[in-house]
Each structure stands twice: as C-alpha cells, then as structure tokens.
Amino acid sequence: MSVPGGAAQQLLARLCGDLRQLRAEAGGPSLRVLAAEVGLGKSQLGAILNGRVERLPEWRVVRAVAAHCHAYAREQGRSATLSARFGVEEYWRRRHTAVEQLLSESPPVAQTAEPEPEAEQEPMRPRGLPPGGRHFIGREAELAALTAAEGTVIVTGPPGIGKTSLAVHWAHRAADRFPDGQLYVDLRGFGPSEAVLTADGATRGFLEALGVAPDRIPASPDAQLALYRSLLTDRRVLVVLDNARDTEQVRPLLPSGPGCLAVVTSRSRLAGVVVAQAAQVLHLDPLSAQESADLLAARIGQQRLRAEPDAADGIVRACARLPLALSVAASRVALQPALSLAELVRELCVEPGELEALRTGDESTDVRAVFSWSYRTLDPHTARLLRLLGLTSGCDLAPAAASSLAAVPLCTTRRALAELSDAGLLSEHRPGRYLMHDLVRAYARELAHDTDSAAEREQAVRRLLDHYLHTAHRAAVLLHPPFSDIAPDPPGDGATALDLADGAAAQAWFDAEHAVLLAETSRACASGFGRHAWQLTWALSGYLDRRAMWACWHEVQELVLSTAERDADLPGQAHGHRDLARVFSRLGRHDESHGRLRRALDGFTALGDADGLAQTHLNLGQTLERAQRHPEALEHSRRALELFTTSGNTAGEAYSLNAVGWQLGLLGDHGRAVAYCRRALERLEQVADPQGVADTLDSLGYAYHHLGDLPAAIASYEQALAMFRADGDRFGVACTLQNLAESRLAAGEAAAAREALREAWGILDRIGHASADAVRARLDTA
Structure with a gap:
C-alpha cells in the first residue's frame, strides 16, 4: 500500500523515526541480528529505520522490531533508560493503525507511488510426517505429556527405545491441532558416518516444504533462517526434529511463533536447549513387560504367544524390552510361520552378538543377535x-x-x-x-x-563414487558444455552412469542428488579417494554457482584442495586453486581470487594443459574486471582467446571472444565490443551453450546501450534474461535486470526500470550479495 503525501507521510516518518530512536535507546541490537530476527534483509530493515520507505511496513515487522529491541535492552540492563512511550505494544499498534486509516481515506500520489511488489506466495501447509507404525503400543503417559506440552519438548533415551516412533505416532494424532502444517526432518545426528545434517541444510528443506520456490531461497544461511522463522511467526505448525546430535544443530530450527510446537528426539540430553528454551524433557524407559508382549502379539498374533508363553517372555528379556529390537524379532517370526518362539530364544542364547549402538547395560541381552535373525533370512x-x-x-x-x-x-x-x-x-x-x-x-x-575383504569393500565404494562422478560429469556437460574439461578414469566393472536425456533431466538429477554428492565427496576425501573428490566437485561447481550456493561451494572446495595437496595430486591442485578462485570472486574476495589463479597458472603450465591454462587466463580476466582493473583484464582475456584459438577449442574461443568484447565495452570501445560479441554468438551456436549465449547477449546489450541503440539494447537484455531464468541462474538474472533497468531509464520507461531494479534487489538481498545495498540505493534514485 503506497503512502500519499501530507499527514500519512508525516505519520509514517514519525513511526520510522520512533523505531530508530527505540533501537538507539536500547543500545542495539545490530542491524544484521535484528533483521534476521524480524525476517527481513538487512537493507530492507535499514530502509525502514531510516524512513526511506514509500509504503507502510507490515504490523508484524513493527511489532517484532519493538519487541526485540526491548528484549535486547533488558539483556543489557538498559530497559530503565527507554522512553516511557515506547513501553507498551499498544503504543505501536496505535501509531501503525493511524497511518493505515489515513491510507484507506486518501489515494496515493501518482508521481511518487512505486509499483506493487510481486506478491509473496502463500506458504504451503506441509504434511511432511513419515508414516506412523501400525502397531504402536503403550506410552500412554508420554503421549499425554506431549499433548500437554508447549514450546519445545525433547524426547530422549537410549538407542532403539522408540523415540522416533513415539514422536511420529503422537504427531499424527495431534495433526489437527496444527492446521498450518507439520514439518519433519531426520537430522542424522547419530550414525556410523559423519554425514550429519546441518541446521542450514534442514532449513533449506523446510523452506521448500513451505512452498518457497528454489529461486527465492536466500543463499545466506542467516537469511534462510530469518525467512523460515518469519513464515512460522503467526502460524500453528508442528516441527519434528528427529535424531539430533547437539544443541547447535537444533536451536536455529526451533520455531518462535506462539502457536508452534517443536518435538526433538535425541540420544543426547541437549542441555543447552533445556537451559535456553526452557524445554521440557521426556525421557523414555524400556517398555513394560506387558507392553512388550502386546507389541509382539500385535505383530505375530496373540495365538502364537499363548502357545509358547515362556518363550515369548524369553524374547522380551532378550530384546531388553526395546521396541526396535522387538519389532525386528517379530518380523522374523511373522515371515517364518514354521519357526517356533523357543527356537528363536535358543538362537539368541547360543549365538549372542554385541551391537554397541544397542547396548543397554544388561549383559544378559544382546540385540545384535536380533538383527542377525533378519539378516540370515535374506538371499x-x-x-x-x-x-x-x-x-x-x-x-x-x-x-x-x-x-x-x-x-x-x-x-x-x-x-x-x-x-x-x-x-x-x-x-x-x-x-x-x-x-x-x-x-x-x-x-x-x-x-x-x-x-567382505578390504579389497571388496574398497571396490564397492569406488564403484559408487564412479557412478556419481560419471553421472555428474554427464549432467555438467549437458547444462554447460565445458571448454576446459576433466578426464575421469573409466568407471570400474559394474559401475554405470545414468543416461540423462537433456539439460532438464540433468538439472533434476542435481536437484535430487547434490546433498548426496557433497556428503560422498567429504567421505571420499577422508577415505583415500581424493581424485574422485575433486572431480566430483568440479562437476558440481556449475550447479552450486547457478544456485548461488557459494558458501557451500567454498567449504567443499577448500576440503578437496587440501586433499589434493595432501595426495600430491598436481591436476587436482591446479583445478582446485582455479575453482577456489572462482568462489572467492563470487564472494567479493578479489585479492584472494587473484592469488589462487596465479597458482593455478603455474600448475597448468607445469602440466602442459593448454586448455586449463587458457581458462585460467579467462578467469583472471573476470576477477580483474570485478576488481575494476580493466586493462589487465582485457590482456588476460586476449591471451585466453589466443590459446583457445590455437587449440581449436570452439567453446573456449566463444567465451573468450565475449570476454574481450565485454571488456572493450567497459573501456569505451563499444563498436569493437559488438563485433567481438557477434563472433562469440556465431561460435556458441555451434556448441549449443545457452549460458554462454545469455552471457554474450548481456554484453551486447551493454554495448548497444552505450552506442545509443536503446531498442537493440533492451531486446538483447530481454533475451538474456529469459535464458538466465530458464537456466536457474539467480545471479545472472539479477545482473541483467540491473543493466536492463539502465536502458529502460534511458528510454524514458521509469516504471519498468524500477520494476527491474526492485526484482534485482530482491534477489541480491535474498542471497546475501554485497551489491544489494547499491542496487537499493539506485532504486531510491531511479
């Protein structure tokens, strides 16, 4: 709702000024922390506090800013210094309502009104609970405690005690109490591997479940958490966090809305959550003997238990009354009707085993034997x-x-x-x-x-990594034909790669598998498969870049480079330094990027890899251009063009032609820029590379704009924009929108220009890019 001139504008300015004064009197909090708590980008909240807004902030934002400032003042012992008029929520409600009423009585001033932003999509009502067990038995006291709980409940107990079963069973029973949805995630806190799901990874999954489109999910973990919290602020949602390892994994995911409830299962006590969140702890003990017998009866029938009551008691004792062990034992009995319960008890007593994850302290029981029963029935x-x-x-x-x-x-x-x-x-x-x-x-x-022998185990892991590597390589080539390729070793016997039909199939495969690829890459680094690790990261890097997942890319890139250095893998080091430089450039760390590219140049020179050397020169041109060192950037791009032309690498030649054209345009030679970019397009048509075409069309638009041919500039930008959108390249979309806005402004199309700038700013703000503030400032003056 736009704000007109006159009284409404004055009241709005006073409201923003009072919020700013409240924050100052409270002594903070920092703008970044406050923005995260409120669920806005930092620049968005800064604009509100500084009165640089043309519409009334939502009531939830005003209320949240005031509440968090008061809470911060109390923590800092400054609450006594706050102005008396800031002390009650009613004050802010009256101020907000006053502006709102004037707006309803007075139409906006046409010349100062800005177009309405794209409407936020109504969050979905997720139903993410896994299926509940058909034979849930007992736990009536625990179910009642969950029903009476508020805020956060931690369900804890030893492995196999039934924590997840209880949480999921109760969640299904209580689903009607949470009409806005139920979220569930397995945090993988305890297991034989180190593939623990981070809070950042869980947040992204929750945002997708809540209906946030992938291109609207912020790249910054802090911004993702802020968006997640804001979506739950005024909703009634149940959040089930299963199998948590520690407090730091859980705390960011706890909803703050008063209508929400979080149920956390963990083997740990999570004392930090108990202290900070006043969480209720629900500790599970083994089932009673009667409940254990009831569970067996539900699985295999009361008649079989009555026929062998002593043996049934023996199974209960052997399974230590653990629900998971009892369920596996019952499964064995149900699948083998001819097997007596007494025979199962004898197997347990004669062939004991020991599974450390299920130790209960009762030396007379051993649950490993229970697993062995099911195992021995398999072909x-x-x-x-x-x-x-x-x-x-x-x-x-x-x-x-x-x-x-x-x-x-x-x-x-x-x-x-x-x-x-x-x-x-x-x-x-x-x-x-x-x-x-x-x-x-x-x-x-x-x-x-x-x-299995050590050799058999190693071969199996190698085959799995071969499958992921060769499929990822195929997907990367389909999405963006490389001009400096890698050469994975042929897959081992028995390993196959998926036959992906086209770019859409490749994108869908990366969407489904990227988390698995990252986890397997980390394992590969730790288990002697360093070459697979860096090549997998190479294949995944384009996807991570287009999705603006730069922090994630940076983390894995550092790991694989360290592994290549440990293994004295020279190609891995050369590629690792270059790709790490690409990440640094995206993150605005241009000096570090330049240094890594210099090391990559030395590496590819020593290897005699002409295409690798050429691409590194091309990357150096990009990094130097972003650092405003345009003559040096042009020199490196021309060197890349020479090398790619000599080697007959059409794709590399095309990208280098575009780079030279773009940098000539930045240096003011727009006529020659057009010529180089047109040559680039001719070659890109031969290799069918939509990303390269989009980049080149953006360069052409810039040159046409400065030659005064605004219709050609706008047409080029519009084509590039459509291709970037189709490719899911969020940063490419944002950059082209900024360029398009300047051409629209020059053509006198101010409204369309502001719309483009607003969308660009929204993307950059969501992904946490440093240029968001500059785009916001340009929007204010457009």
Whole structure:
C-alpha cells in the first residue's frame, strides 16, 4: 500500500523515526541480528529505520522490531533508560493503525507511488510426517505429556527405545491441532558416518516444504533462517526434529511463533536447549513387560504367544524390552510361520552378538543377535547389498546408485531393495529414494568388515563414487558444455552412469542428488579417494554457482584442495586453486581470487594443459574486471582467446571472444565490443551453450546501450534474461535486470526500470550479495 503525501507521510516518518530512536535507546541490537530476527534483509530493515520507505511496513515487522529491541535492552540492563512511550505494544499498534486509516481515506500520489511488489506466495501447509507404525503400543503417559506440552519438548533415551516412533505416532494424532502444517526432518545426528545434517541444510528443506520456490531461497544461511522463522511467526505448525546430535544443530530450527510446537528426539540430553528454551524433557524407559508382549502379539498374533508363553517372555528379556529390537524379532517370526518362539530364544542364547549402538547395560541381552535373525533370512544378493549399504555416507540412495555399489543389474537391485524394505531394514521414505536406520547401518557396516575383504569393500565404494562422478560429469556437460574439461578414469566393472536425456533431466538429477554428492565427496576425501573428490566437485561447481550456493561451494572446495595437496595430486591442485578462485570472486574476495589463479597458472603450465591454462587466463580476466582493473583484464582475456584459438577449442574461443568484447565495452570501445560479441554468438551456436549465449547477449546489450541503440539494447537484455531464468541462474538474472533497468531509464520507461531494479534487489538481498545495498540505493534514485 503506497503512502500519499501530507499527514500519512508525516505519520509514517514519525513511526520510522520512533523505531530508530527505540533501537538507539536500547543500545542495539545490530542491524544484521535484528533483521534476521524480524525476517527481513538487512537493507530492507535499514530502509525502514531510516524512513526511506514509500509504503507502510507490515504490523508484524513493527511489532517484532519493538519487541526485540526491548528484549535486547533488558539483556543489557538498559530497559530503565527507554522512553516511557515506547513501553507498551499498544503504543505501536496505535501509531501503525493511524497511518493505515489515513491510507484507506486518501489515494496515493501518482508521481511518487512505486509499483506493487510481486506478491509473496502463500506458504504451503506441509504434511511432511513419515508414516506412523501400525502397531504402536503403550506410552500412554508420554503421549499425554506431549499433548500437554508447549514450546519445545525433547524426547530422549537410549538407542532403539522408540523415540522416533513415539514422536511420529503422537504427531499424527495431534495433526489437527496444527492446521498450518507439520514439518519433519531426520537430522542424522547419530550414525556410523559423519554425514550429519546441518541446521542450514534442514532449513533449506523446510523452506521448500513451505512452498518457497528454489529461486527465492536466500543463499545466506542467516537469511534462510530469518525467512523460515518469519513464515512460522503467526502460524500453528508442528516441527519434528528427529535424531539430533547437539544443541547447535537444533536451536536455529526451533520455531518462535506462539502457536508452534517443536518435538526433538535425541540420544543426547541437549542441555543447552533445556537451559535456553526452557524445554521440557521426556525421557523414555524400556517398555513394560506387558507392553512388550502386546507389541509382539500385535505383530505375530496373540495365538502364537499363548502357545509358547515362556518363550515369548524369553524374547522380551532378550530384546531388553526395546521396541526396535522387538519389532525386528517379530518380523522374523511373522515371515517364518514354521519357526517356533523357543527356537528363536535358543538362537539368541547360543549365538549372542554385541551391537554397541544397542547396548543397554544388561549383559544378559544382546540385540545384535536380533538383527542377525533378519539378516540370515535374506538371499545372498540381498544380504550382500545390505552389508555394502553400510559403507555409504548415510544419505538416501537411489536404485541406480545401489546397483553400481553392488555391481548387479538394476532389476536385481530393485528386488533386493524391496526385500530389505519388507524386512524392516530399509525404508523408501520417498518414491525411489531409500534410507537406512542408523542402527541398521552400524550393523551392516560391522557385517561388511567381518564378511567382505578390504579389497571388496574398497571396490564397492569406488564403484559408487564412479557412478556419481560419471553421472555428474554427464549432467555438467549437458547444462554447460565445458571448454576446459576433466578426464575421469573409466568407471570400474559394474559401475554405470545414468543416461540423462537433456539439460532438464540433468538439472533434476542435481536437484535430487547434490546433498548426496557433497556428503560422498567429504567421505571420499577422508577415505583415500581424493581424485574422485575433486572431480566430483568440479562437476558440481556449475550447479552450486547457478544456485548461488557459494558458501557451500567454498567449504567443499577448500576440503578437496587440501586433499589434493595432501595426495600430491598436481591436476587436482591446479583445478582446485582455479575453482577456489572462482568462489572467492563470487564472494567479493578479489585479492584472494587473484592469488589462487596465479597458482593455478603455474600448475597448468607445469602440466602442459593448454586448455586449463587458457581458462585460467579467462578467469583472471573476470576477477580483474570485478576488481575494476580493466586493462589487465582485457590482456588476460586476449591471451585466453589466443590459446583457445590455437587449440581449436570452439567453446573456449566463444567465451573468450565475449570476454574481450565485454571488456572493450567497459573501456569505451563499444563498436569493437559488438563485433567481438557477434563472433562469440556465431561460435556458441555451434556448441549449443545457452549460458554462454545469455552471457554474450548481456554484453551486447551493454554495448548497444552505450552506442545509443536503446531498442537493440533492451531486446538483447530481454533475451538474456529469459535464458538466465530458464537456466536457474539467480545471479545472472539479477545482473541483467540491473543493466536492463539502465536502458529502460534511458528510454524514458521509469516504471519498468524500477520494476527491474526492485526484482534485482530482491534477489541480491535474498542471497546475501554485497551489491544489494547499491542496487537499493539506485532504486531510491531511479
């Protein structure tokens, strides 16, 4: 709602001024922290506090700013210094309502009104709970405690005690209390691998579940958390955080809205959450003997228990009254009707094992034997697949990846996965995506080390990495034909890559697998597969760049480069330095980028890799241009063009022609810039590279603009914009929108220019880019 001149404008200015004064009297908090708490970008909140707004801020924003400033003042012991008029929420409500009423009575001033922003999409009402167990038994006191709880509840207890079952069962029963949805995530806090899901990763998944489009998810973790909290502020949502490791993993994900409830399951006590959030702790003990017998009866029938009551009691004792162990034991009985309960008890007593993850302190019981019962019912192919699945990172798995892991045909793998799911050793948590419980994974890993040789285990891991690497390489080439390629070793026997049809299929595969690829890359670095690690990162880098996931890219790039240096892998070091430089350039760290590229030049020169050397010169041109060192940038781009032309690399030549044209334009030689860019387009048509075409059209638009041909400039920018959008390149969209806005302004199309700038600023603000403030300032003066 735009604000007219006169009284409404004055009241709005006073409202913003009072908020600014309140923050000053409170002694803070910092603008970044306050913006995160309120759920806005830093520049957005700064504009409100400084009165640089043309519309009334939402009531929730005004209320949240006042509340957080008061809370900060109390923490700092400054509450007594606050002006008396700032002391009650009613004051802010009256001020906000006064402006709102004037707006409803007076139309906006046409010449100062700005177009309405794109409407925020109504958040979805997610129904993300996994299926509840059909045979949930007992826990009436715990269910009642959950029903009476408010805020945050931590469900804790030893492994196998049924924490997840209780949380999910209650969540389904209480779903009607949370009409705005239920969010669920397995944080993978405990397991045989280190693939713990971070709070940042969980937040991104929650935003997607709440209906936030991928191109509207901020790149900055802090901004993602702020958006997540703002979406839940006035909603009634249940958040289930399953299998948490520590306080730092949980605390950012706790909803602050009074209508929300968080249920956290963990083996840890999470004392930090208890202290900071006043969370209620619900500790689970083993089932009672009667509840354990009821669970067995529900699974295998009351008649079988009555026929062998002593043996039934023996199973309960052997399973230590742990629900997971009892369920696996019952599954074995149900699948083998001819097997007596007494025979199962004898197996347990005669063949004890020891699974550390299920130790209860009762030396008379051993739950590993329970897992072995199910394992021994599997056919040899399925049993082997189970063991090998214990060697994976802990993320979910598609059948094609499992097929390469085991080196068996896909149809055989699908049957084995179905058998493992039927036996309760695996779950298909989404169509075509399989997860293994961490306790089962520990058992499977143990079996693999006991049964399969070290060479067999190493070959299985290599096949899995080969599958991911070669599929990722195919996907990267489909999305952006490389002009400095890598050469992965041929996949090992039994490893296959997916046959992706086109760029859309490649994009969908990266969307589904990028988290798995990152986890497997980390494992590869730690387990002696450094070459796979850096090549996987090379293949994934384009996706991470287009999605503006620069912080994530930076983290994994540092890791693979360190591994290549440890392994004395010279190609890995050269590629690692260059790709790390690309990340640094995106993050605005131009000096570090320049230094890494110089080391990459030395590496590719020593390797005699002409294309690698050429691309590094091209990257140097880009980094120097972003650092405003245009003559040096042009020199490196021309050197790249010479090298690519000599080697006959059409794609590299095309990109270098565009780079030379762009830098000539920045230096004012716009006529020659057009000539170079047109030559680039001719070559790009030969290699079918939409990203390269979009980049070149943007360069042409810049040159046409400065030659005074505004219709040609606008047409070029519009074409580039459509291609960047189709490619999911968020930063490319934002940059072209800024350029388009300048041409629109020059053509006298002020409203269209402001619309383009507003969208560009929104993208840059969401991804946390440093140029967001400059674009906001340009929008204010456009």
